[in-house]
Every structure is written in C-alpha cells, then in structure tokens.
Amino acid sequence: MTEKQTSLLMRPSRAVGIVGYGAYIPRYRLPAAAIARVWGRSEKAVPIKEKAVPGLDEDTVTMGIEAARNALKRAGIDAALLRAVWTGSESHPYAVKPSSTIIAEAVGAPEHIQAADLEFACKAGTEAMVMAVALVGSSMADYALALGVDTAQGKPGDALEYTAAAGGAAFVIGPADQAAAEILATYSFVTDTPDFWRRAYQHYPEHGQRFTGEPAYFRHVTTAASTLMRESGTKPEDYAYAVFHQPNAKFPRRAARQLGFTDEQIKTGLLSPVIGNTYAGASPVGLTAVLDEALEGDRILMVSYGSGAGSDAIDLRVTARNAERTALAPKTAEYIARRVEIDYATYARYRGKLLRE
Amino acid sequence: MDSAIYVIGIGQTPVGEFWDQSLENLSAQAIRQALADADGVSIDAMYVGNLLASAASGQANLGPKIADNAGLHGIEALTVEAGEASGAAALRMAFFALRSGFVRTALVVGVEKYTDMVGSEMEAILAQSGDYDFEGMQGQMPSGQAGLLMRRYLDQYQPKRAALGVLSILAHANGVHNPNAMYRRAISNETYTSAAMVSDPLNIFDSGPYADGAAALILTADAELAEKRGGAKIVVAAGNTAADALALHDRPDALVFSAVTLSVHKALLEANLEMAQMDLFEVWDAFSIYALLSIEACGLAAHGEGWRWLMEHDLSPGGSLPMVTMGGNKARGFPLGAAGVYQAVEATLQLRGQAGKNQVAGAKHALIQALGGPASTVVTHILSKIA
Secondary structure, three states: HHHHHOOOEEEOOOOOEEEEEEEOOOEEEHHHHHHHOOOOOOOOOOOOOOEEEEEOOOOHHHHHHHHHHHHHHHHOOOOOOOOOOEOOOOOOOOOOOOHHHHHHHHHHHHHHHHEEEEEOOEEEOOOOHHHHHHHOOOOOOOOOOEEEEEEEEOOOOHHHHHHHHEEEEEEEEHHHHHEEEEEEEEEEEEEOOEEEOOOOOOOOOOOOOHHHHHHHHHHHHHHHHHHHHHHHHHHHHHEEEEEEEEOOOHHHHHHHHHOOOOOOHHHHOOHHHOOOOOOOHHHHHEEEEEEHHHOOOOEEEEEHHHEEEEEEEEEEEEEOHHHHHHHOOOOOOHHHHHOOOOOOOHHHOEEEEEEOO | OOOOOOOEEEEEEOEOOOOOOOOHHHHHHHHHHHHHOOOOOOOEEEEEEEEOHHHHHOOOOOHHHHHOOOOOOOOOOEOOOOOOHHHHHHHHHHHHHHOOOOOEEEEEEEOOHHHOOOOHHHHHHHHHOOOOOHHHHHOOHHHHHHHHHHHHHHHOOOHHHHHHHHHHHHHHHOOOOOOOOOOOOOHHHHHHHOOOOOEOOHHHHOOEOOOEEEEEEEEEEOHHHHHHHHOOOEEEEEEEEEOOOOOOOOOOOOOOHHHHHHHHHHHHHHHHHOHHHEEEOOOOOEEHHHHHHHHHHOOOOOOOOHHHHHHHOOOOOOOOOOOOOOOEEEEOOOOOOHHHHHHHHHHHHHOOOOOOOOOOOOOEEEEEEEOOOOOEEEEEEEEEEOO
C-alpha cells in the first residue's frame, strides 16, 4: 500500500480550487434582545447580538441565486461552462422539487449539468463543495457550482430562535491554475449522533439541548480539524485564518481555543454574532468574509458542522488571483453593513409566524 | 456495644455529563475502585441508591443489572429509593444489614444517569421526589420549590442577599482541588450575584448542577477484615433517617426543616458526640437555601440567623466547621441519588487524610447529610476514625 492510500486526507488527482466565491445576506436584522424581551428572558444573556432575517420575497433559492451570481462574477466564467449545481440547505422551499434546478436556470447554467439538493443540517454546503472538488478533481468537469444556503427557522420561544438566521454562499470550483484559493485537501468525520433533527411534516426542528455541545459540535469539529492538520503535517500557527461552523458566538470560539487557534485567526470569519447561524451557509459565508481579506499565500482552515452529525474540514491556500477577484462583487462585510433593524412583530410577519386563517 | 461497621473501600467516578456511559458502566468503575481499595474482599450484598433510572433510562431492577456487569454473581442486590437522598438511604440499608449480622460485607453504590433524557420529559421526572398530586401535577419543579422557599426567607428575614452565595463560592473554591469535581473553577462574589436566574430569586449558582456519576463504598462488620486491610480505621459511627411531611404546604413552617433537626440530634445521640466535636459537615447544598435552612435546623444558628452565621464563620477546610469540602453538590456536581454516596466517599477521604489540598487537618468525625426533596427525607450519618 502506498503512503498516499493510507492517508485519511482526500486530495483530488487534479489540483482544484475556488475560482469564484459569493455571499448573500438579507438586509433585515432582528436583535436577540428583542426576542428575549418577548419571552421574558434576560436581554443580556443572549447568544448573539442580532440575526439576519429574510424578507417576504426571499427564500433559499433567491438567496442562492444572489450568492451564485456573485460567485460567477468573481470567477469570470460563463455560467454555460458549469457542469454541476449542488445546493446544500435544510430549508429548501420544496420537500420534493430541487432548488438546484431553479438556481441553475436562473444563473444561466446549461441543461447538461448534474443537479441535486443536499441535506445534512448545517454541513450540506460544505458537502456540496467536497462533491464539486471531486467532480473537477477527477477531470469529469472543469467547473462546478456548490452552494450552502439557509433560511433557518427556530421554534418561537426555543433557544434556537435567537440564532436561526438566513444567508448563504456559493463557490465556483474549478482548476487550481485559475483559482483564487487552492483547495489542498479535505477530511470529513461523520457519526450517527442525534443532536438535532426535524421529522417530515414538522415545521420546527428539535434538539438535544446540552447534548448538542460536547458529544456533537465539539467532538466532530475538533476531530475533523485535528485529523486534517495531523494528516497534513500542519499546526494552527500555519493558518492565517480559521473558520468554524458558528451556531452561536461561543461554540466556535471555544472550539478554536481547544484546537490552539487564537481569536485573531478566527475573528474575520466569525460572523454569527452579527448575522446569526445561517446553518448550511454558516461556515461558507464565514469563508467568503475571509477570502474578502486574505492575501496571497494565506492558508485557511475551514470546518463545518452538521447535526446528525459530521464535520468537513477543508484546507485552502490563497493565490495571487484572489485580490482582483474580490473586487468583482459585493464583499460580505457590505451585506452585513446593509442593515435594516426590525422588531419581533415584523419578524413574525416576515417569517410566516402569524396565521391568518 | 454493637459491632462497629467499617468502611474498607471507596470508589468514585468523576461527576459530569457522560453521554456515552451507561448506568452499569459508571457503576462498574466505582465498584472496581472500591474493590481494589478494599483489597478485593468478597461481597455479600449490594444496595444501589438511584432516583432516575426507572423513568429516565427505562430501567428498574438495577440490582442484577449492576451486579452482573460488575462480575458480582449471586449476591443480594437491590435498589433503595429515597428521592435525592437515595444514595444515603442505601448506605443506611447496608448499615442495617451489617448490624443485623445477616450480611458480613456490603457494597453501597450510588449511581445516576441524568443525561439519558433531556428537556421537559426530564423535568417531569425530576419532579417525582415532590408531592405529585399537589406539586408535580401543577408543574412544580424542585428548583421552583427552592425558589419559593428562598423568596420566603428573603422576605421574612431580610438577609444580605450575598449570604446565600457563601457556600456556593466556597464549594467552587474547594472543587478546584477535587479531581472528580464537575466544576474546578473558583467563582467570585460578582459571578454569583450577577448569575442568570433559574427560578427567581434562585440563580444558577444557588443550584447544584444535575449530572451523571457513580460512587461506591464497601462496608464490613468483620473487624478482622478491617484489620487485614490496614490503614486508618473508619467506621460508620451513627446513622439516621427522618421523614417530614412530603409537601411544604403540610408543614407548620415551611422555613423550618424539622426532619433535619430530628435526624442530626438522633445521630449525635447515637454516636454519643456533640455537634461541636464534628470536624466537618457535608451539608446538603442541592440548593443554597436548603443548606442555609439545614444549618439553622441542626442548631448551628437560630431560625432566621443562619445567613448571618454563614457570613461570620470560616467554613473552608482550615476553618471552624469545614463544609462542602470537596465541592459539595454545587461544584463536585449533583448526581442526585448518587450524591449521598459521594458524600460518604469524600468524608472517608477526609478521615483517612487523603483529601489532598482540601484536607481538614486531623479530622476524626465527619457529619454527612442528604435530603430527599425539601428535607422531606433526611438521612444523616456520622463517620469517625477510630484508634
């Protein structure tokens, strides 16, 4: 057996990377204190500052289209060259009928594409990325579009209501020699861990409270990250940036600390305090914020987490092309700054929590 | 004189959230430690203290489950339930068995698996130690009940609010040096006073965190076995269980834990000792208000004066009456029906001189007390080191 076969890392046989990336975050913001007020809880002891809320005419598909258009602008390729559109989300508008076909057609992808939706709680977006890496890396295609987008819903009054937010990111994966950031390797760690779920016909998800911490988020995120680093021979200090799945403000900070990353390394990609948990979009949107700032040669570690449960760890290195690509579409920080504060009543209306019949 | 009951083996798992451990796994860890500590004696009977398993884990009949898994085939094995005082009550039953002469060597296991269930289902199970018809039925939780008692105390006696935090802060300071404690970080008065509410005015630092854990004791009535083991000789000098009205509304004064008074006095009488001779008191701090009311009820302070007493006394391991010496339910963690056995294990460590940085110098007599509900059941033991 060769050394390459025994490694746990997944590496494409053809070098690949992110040719273009794009984010989208809706403009409405609901402060966590406004939620606490409605439920009679402490306005200070809230998990984030505020979360992004989609407007009445926004859903996973519309936000995916926005993010994909930004990614294509940065990639500078004709959408007709795409050979796959894969959308990871837990809030696909249809239970049966793909989001990916709507997004593909809206952005001008050709009819000869692979298209399917993915669901793996908050990890579906990075799973789409790994699939795209495989498709391009095997030379079956030159370009594939991977998205992670969500309009997450938390049950009114549940702890998740503070953080369940909307947003997403899209990535055009292509050959490394055209990439803004090369994808060096990936590693995924997946177990049957029932920490969060939503059964068919249920409107809101349920979760295992404290079970969502140590045995779920922390075990998977830290195992995926440390295994990828061990197998790659890297250490936390080798990375200019790290992006972790961010269900709140506390978990990613603690995971980073456990792994030996500094606050400085994670702050650029840590957006949950100001936009909430965008689920399948969370670590992908964090990565877009990092790419907006990263310089040539910067190494980035990205680790998603999806309940149920698993983590994808992705090792990236920024190329000289990134700086010019960044300028071709709105930065993630611009979407965050484009902020319209709403109150709980408006939020309840926008999110369909008021039944009129 | 009746034969002495010797503690010849102790064991304990860390207290915490062990999602991937079962009741019998946790128990086996504690039992193995205790058996090793007791030089591998053979066990005649096992008494398991547990509160939640039949509801939270769907598992009654813990005797064979735990005995078989620990390789203790054919012994007497059964469960004792007395609310949160189940572990202490199991020790009481072992004491009876040994004193009667029917059993030569007994194993007491306190085990709790809190993390088998979450959410409102678990909350309903926790309410079982109260009066279901009048309390649980109405949604009254242990923390809600403690909150009501605390509110009543604050209104009636106007104590300094910070007095309720004295034991919690001490528990956390002591937990730092207990390798089995769930919380090993000291907290400040500021942390205590600004903590989030559980059941106003009861905050999270007024409440022992529910957790998983198992602790084990091996006891014998055979002086030769105790002699053979060597080391300090620790005996259960006295024990007592007292029952009050189950529900607070059936008591003449909700702020008087009269079963605590009764239980402590009877235990002291049996051991022929005075309160002043106790070198440490593992008071029941499932809720800070319970510890305060217990301190008053056992005569250390007059009713309504316990808060002042708490502020005026040094209760640290080097103080006048050390309490919660290994972190108590607050910082060691509160594994419900197992907690009473943890207290006995910790008291044994103190009496043996094995309590590390939390050692109470020259400890000879340890008073330990467990409450089921708001002192509805009170189990008191005195452990002593004998020459």
